[in-house]
Amino acid sequence: MQMILQDLPLGRNIRTIRLSKEMTQKEVAEKLQLMGSLISRTxxxxxxxxRRxxxxxxxxxxxxLFAVDYSEFFKD
Structure with missing residues (x-):
């Protein structure tokens, strides 16, 4: 299993994008699960x-899901 180390504000950027799409964490997790991910809201x-x-x-x-370029996740 490949993990990406968080030396950039990746989590914050994911949250910012999610909020700009007006989605809750639960909605995102459910949609990701439909796409085959095992991710939970937690x-x-x-x-x-x-933290993870x-x-x-x-x-x-x-x-x-968010229809964004990878660069959106890695903004400083």
Whole structure:
């Protein structure tokens, strides 16, 4: 399982994008699960707060779900 280290404000950027799409953590987790991810709302909350790393596959799914470029996740 590949994990991305959070040396950039990745979690904060995910939260910012999610809020700009007017989605709750629960909605995002449910949509990701329909896409084949095993992510839970709690896991997403921990990723957004920087307490947990994100799987590369989940980041790819978020990119598709939010319809954004990867660069949006890695802004300073």
């Amino acid at each position: 896991t997403l909350a921990n990723i957004e707060s920087g 790393n994100i799987k590369a596959s989940d980041l790819k799914a978020l990119k598709i």
